Every structure is written in structure tokens, then in C-alpha cells.
Amino acid sequence: MNTPSNTAPASTNPPYTLWQLVLYFLRLGTFGFGGPVALVGYMHRDLVERHGWITEADYKEGLALAQLAPGPLAAQTAIYLGYVHYRTLGATLVGLAFVLPSFLMVVALGSAYSAFGGLQWMQAVFYGVGAAVIGIIAISAHKLTTKSVGKDKLLWAIYLTLLVVTVMTESEMAWLFVAAGVLGWFWRAPPKWLSKGSLNAVAAAQMPTASNLLAGLDLSLLSQIGLFFTKAGAFVFGSGLAIVPFLYGGVVTEHHWLNDKQFVDAVAVAMITPGPVVITVGFIGYLVAGLPGACVAALGTFLPCYLFTILPAPYFKKYGKLPGVVAFVNGITAAAVGAITGSVIVIAKRSLVDTPTVLLALGTILLLWRFKKLQEPVIVVGAAVIGLLLYPLLHH
Incomplete structure (x- = not known):
């Protein structure tokens, strides 16, 4: 594979073996709590500062590509770091090592949930955890909004549009994300060919029709799961939580x-387990179609993010900072964050069913607001205990 010299290995003999790197990511996937931002922070601390295996420049490049391309941030950064010295084989093995532990955990939890979901103790656990998850997503949405949208008027317009559309339709509209990216691109860095004709505008106008046509096809359940999760995986920008509105729209409203x-419980499972938040797709797939469903859902979600990392990697340094590319990504990111914020409102309306759940969600928001370094799993465990205590009293 001919790659430009700017992505060539820093040295012919990297200071670590491929298996050392794979083992590191296997450990991180097994014990790495705290969400995508925390996980990429651990990678920097361990691989750049502590071991010196990856240079600061390579790490920053990987992080920038992960933010630029669709796909869960932590998983894509990991795949890129595997690519740095060991190319496609390194990227593939690191991606598998990072995702596999949490996938096995959510499948085990899916199996337990299917078997015991009707039992009172499990309903009690998820009664507390489900309410806390609303608070966790609300805080994440606030952080993403201030970081991604800032004071930019165009991005605020995109953000608010997607927020309102998500609340009103309670569904995922992939073409709106692309439209937001194109709007940002044409508004901020209009391409030269734009003035030469309007064929592209006609093509863009057909996108909703094409996506409706796909939705009308009669496919087997596993094919439907594969198609839906591949589409979702191709539009997750920045944070793993961006997949929540997509999943809600397809899994609950459409299909x-x-x-x-069950959907809120699935998001809760992603919060309980280490590794990427997006792994909730394995739990959802298991509930819908058992182990084959879990495998198809996970493969569909992670395959786009894998390809979006290894295919542009050789060219990223050259084109990643072009104004048009940056404007396109900023537009899509604002749309994704607007959809996340809208989905918080949609899910909260359905999930906060009584005073204790409302208080638990508000308590979670206050705790995370007040104690910035408080880890989400600690809150999840606390909420589970509260659920175990309260649920029998309220539902006897």
C-alpha cells in the first residue's frame, strides 16, 4: 500500500510489538470506564506519555480523524493507533481487542435480561439505573453543545433545527445530518463548481426519497438489523451517545x-459496561434476535467506523484541514448534538414515570454538575441500589 511519507512509521522498528499493543487494548476494553473522552485520555496517558510507543503528532492526527469521520470516537482513535506502525493488520486486531470484551459483557447481560427481565429484582435495578441514565445523557448533551456549537450562529441554527425535528418526529433522519454538513460546507467554504450548475442540488433533493425507498423493502429480520445498524454506524459523529437518537427512532418508533x-435499559447497560458506549447495539441486537442479532448489530455498527478510519488514514494529513472538510464536519457535528439533546427530551418523557425517577434524574444531573471528576459507573451503581430499595415499596 503506497502511503504518503507523512503517515510512514516513525521508525522501522517500533518500540513495542503488535501483541503488546493488542494486549493493552484488550485491557482497556475490559476495564476502561468513563465514556469516549476518558478512554482517549487513557490512551494518551499510557501510549504517548508513559510508554512512548506513539508520538504526540500521531496521537493528535488519530484523534482529529476520529472526530472528523463518522464513528464512535474512542473506537476509531484505537483503530488509528493500531494503524500507525502495523497498518491494516494492527488496526484490525486493535479494533477487535478493544470492542470484544464489552461486546461479550453486553451479550451476557442481554442473556440475563432475557431470562430474568421479568423478575422484580432486575426491574428494580433498571428502575433506578434508567432514571440516572437520563441525567447522564443530559449532562453529556450539555457538554457536547458548549464544546461543538459554542457561539456560532449557523451551528446554533442547525443544532436547534435537529433538536426540534427529533422531539417532534421521535425518529432518526440520516439525510438531515448530511444536509447539515453540506449547508456548513456551502455556507463557509463554497466549492468553485457550485456556481457552474445546480445538478448537485437536484441530487441532494432526491436523498429523502431514496432513504424512504430503502425503508420500504421487505427484508428478513437479520437483514433488517444489519441494514439499520450499518446506517446508524455510518452517522455517529464525535460521541458514542450520538447513536442514541438514531437507535431510538429505528428500534422503538419505526421497527x-x-x-x-427496554430501550432505556439498553442504554443503561452501555453505561454499566466498560469500553465504547456504542456497544449497547450488541445488547439491543440480542434482545431482538438472540446471539446472531447481537453479532449482526455489532458488525453493522463497527464496520463503517473501521473503514472510515483505515481508508482515509494515508491521505488525512493532506486533506483533513481543508476549509470545506472542516465546515462539512462542523455542520454534521452540530446536527448530531442537536439530535442527542432532542432524544434526551423524547426518552425522558417516556422514562421518568413518577416522582422518584424524576428526582433520581435531577440528582444525577446535580452530582455530575457539581463533581466534575465523578465517574458515571459510580452513579449507575448508586442508582441501582436506590432502585432495589425503592421499587418494592412503590410496586408491591
Whole structure:
């Protein structure tokens, strides 16, 4: 594979073996709590500062590409770091090592949930955890909004549009994300060919029709799961939580594979387990179609992010900072964050069913607001204990 010299290995003999790197990511995937931002922070601390395996420049390049391309931030950064010295084989093995532990955990939890979901103790656990998850997503949405949208008027317009559309339709609209990116690109860094004709505008106008046509196809359940999760995986920008509105729209509103309560429980499972938040797709897939469903959902979600990392990697340094590319990504990111914020409102309306759940969600928001370094799993465990205590009293 001919790659430009700017992505060539820093040295012919990297200071670590491929298996050392794979083992590191296997450990991180097994014990790495705290969400995508925390996970990429651990990678920097361990691989750049502590071991010196990856240079600061390579790490920054990987992080920038992960933010630029669709896909979960932590998983893509990991895949890129595997690519740095060991190319496609390194990227593939590191990606598998990072995702596999949490995938096995959510499949085990999916199996337990299917077997015991009707038992009172499990309903009690998720009664507390589900409410806390609303608070965790609300705080994440606030952080993403201040970081991604800032004071930019165009991005605020995109953000608010997607927020309102998500709340009103309660569904995922992939073409709106692309439209937001194109708007940002044409507004901030209009391409030279734009003035030469309007064929592209006609093509863009057909996008909603094409996506509706796909939705009308009659496919087997596993094919439907594969198609839906691949589409979702191709539009997750920045944070793993960006997949939540997509999943809600497809899994609950469109296909009716899960009900509201099961969906919130699925997001809760992603918060409980280490590794990437997006791994909730394995749990959802398991509830819909058992182990084959879990495998198809996970493969569909992670394959786009894998390809979006290894294919542009050789060219990223050359084109990643072009004004048009940056404007396109900023537009899509603002749309994604607007959809996340809208989905918080949609899910909260259905999930906060009584005073204790409302208080638990508000308590979570206050705790995370007040104690910035408080880890989400600590809150999840606390909420589970509260659920175990309160649920029998309220539902006896």
C-alpha cells in the first residue's frame, strides 16, 4: 500500500510489538470506564506519555480523524493507533481487542435480561439505573453543545433545527445530518463548481426519497438489523451517545423491536459496561434476535467506523484541514448534538414515570454538575441500589 511519507512509521522498528499493543487494548476494553473522552485520555496517558510507543503528532492526527469521520470516537482513535506502525493488520486486531470484551459483557447481560427481565429484582435495578441514565445523557448533551456549537450562529441554527425535528418526529433522519454538513460546507467554504450548475442540488433533493425507498423493502429480520445498524454506524459523529437518537427512532418508533423501557435499559447497560458506549447495539441486537442479532448489530455498527478510519488514514494529513472538510464536519457535528439533546427530551418523557425517577434524574444531573471528576459507573451503581430499595415499596 503506497502511503504518503507523512503517515510512514516513525521508525522501522517500533518500540513495542503488535501483541503488546493488542494486549493493552484488550485491557482497556475490559476495564476502561468513563465514556469516549476518558478512554482517549487513557490512551494518551499510557501510549504517548508513559510508554512512548506513539508520538504526540500521531496521537493528535488519530484523534482529529476520529472526530472528523463518522464513528464512535474512542473506537476509531484505537483503530488509528493500531494503524500507525502495523497498518491494516494492527488496526484490525486493535479494533477487535478493544470492542470484544464489552461486546461479550453486553451479550451476557442481554442473556440475563432475557431470562430474568421479568423478575422484580432486575426491574428494580433498571428502575433506578434508567432514571440516572437520563441525567447522564443530559449532562453529556450539555457538554457536547458548549464544546461543538459554542457561539456560532449557523451551528446554533442547525443544532436547534435537529433538536426540534427529533422531539417532534421521535425518529432518526440520516439525510438531515448530511444536509447539515453540506449547508456548513456551502455556507463557509463554497466549492468553485457550485456556481457552474445546480445538478448537485437536484441530487441532494432526491436523498429523502431514496432513504424512504430503502425503508420500504421487505427484508428478513437479520437483514433488517444489519441494514439499520450499518446506517446508524455510518452517522455517529464525535460521541458514542450520538447513536442514541438514531437507535431510538429505528428500534422503538419505526421497527417496534423494543419498547421504551427496554430501550432505556439498553442504554443503561452501555453505561454499566466498560469500553465504547456504542456497544449497547450488541445488547439491543440480542434482545431482538438472540446471539446472531447481537453479532449482526455489532458488525453493522463497527464496520463503517473501521473503514472510515483505515481508508482515509494515508491521505488525512493532506486533506483533513481543508476549509470545506472542516465546515462539512462542523455542520454534521452540530446536527448530531442537536439530535442527542432532542432524544434526551423524547426518552425522558417516556422514562421518568413518577416522582422518584424524576428526582433520581435531577440528582444525577446535580452530582455530575457539581463533581466534575465523578465517574458515571459510580452513579449507575448508586442508582441501582436506590432502585432495589425503592421499587418494592412503590410496586408491591
